[in-house]
Amino acid sequence: MNRSVRRSLPLFLFVSVTAAPFVLAQAGTPPAGNPLALKAGPPNAARGAKLAAASCQGCHGPGGRSTQSGVPGLAGQVPSYLKLQLPAFRAKLRPSPVMQQVAGKLSDQDIVDLSAYYSAQKVGAAWPVTNAALRAKGEKLFNSGDAARNIIACAVCHGGNGRGLDAHGIASVTNLAPKYAGTVLYEFRDTPSFGGLTHPEAMRIALKPMTNADMNAVIAYISSMQK
Ligand code: HEC
Ligand code: HEC
Incomplete structure (x- = not known):
């Protein structure tokens, strides 16, 4: 499965939701056929901690603070984002052979508990950046964008501290x-049939006017944002 499948997911969801509005109207009943809907009890972060230690920390690091550059940290990630990505891997709607296999073994309750645990952890340390000028350029783009080139500030959505917005x-x-x-x-910028999992076009619009140099600058900045 290639990345365009992940990016075209919302269209599929949109179609299934509009086709069954009466299902949505029933409180507590997840829409039929929605592979991202979770049915679980209240979150239990302590249980999530045990699951994380047993099944996730080998790759994502202790407490979800990753030390591998190719593996995203999970510490301090917003719970709504985690609760969408894990079912997406499980339903094979988001690619990644490794994560599809891992998530395939998780119950809805496991996902809710893991999300509660990771979202409450302190965000991982800044990654080292050698090129200070590149980072400074990224910081400016992140916080102010570049109106003359139609680049919107990343901070508008991700917040000035980059910590996202759970709601x-x-x-x-x-x-x-x-x-x-x-x-x-x-991927967000260059995948043709783009569609993010929550806001299909948000990231593509944000990145479309950006050059590779701009992209590398924001990467240098976000990876070392909080010293
Ligand atoms: C064998 C290594 C490995 C294990 C074990 C593993 N992961 Fe992952 N995980 C990855 C990699 C690599 C990615 C990046 C996937 C991609 O390319 O999109 C990832 C991505 C994720 C993401 C998406 C994060 C984001 O920022 O979009 C979540 C959520 C996640 N993993 C949760 C978990 C949880 C929870 C567990 C344990 C139940 C777990 N992972 C176990 C390697 C692993
Ligand atoms: C209009 C709102 C908006 C703007 C502006 C925006 N983003 Fe995003 N961003 C999002 C949303 C929504 C997601 C989640 C997409 C998904 O569900 O796959 C996201 C996801 C991401 C991710 C993936 C996180 C992960 O763990 O996989 C990165 C990295 C990111 N944005 C960086 C940026 C940068 C850098 C900028 C500025 C150049 C930016 N964003 C501008 C809304 C925005």
């Missing part, structure tokens, strides 16, 4: 692992 499913990007950040940002 709107906007991911935290603070101290994001740089190699992973590079992969995901180039």
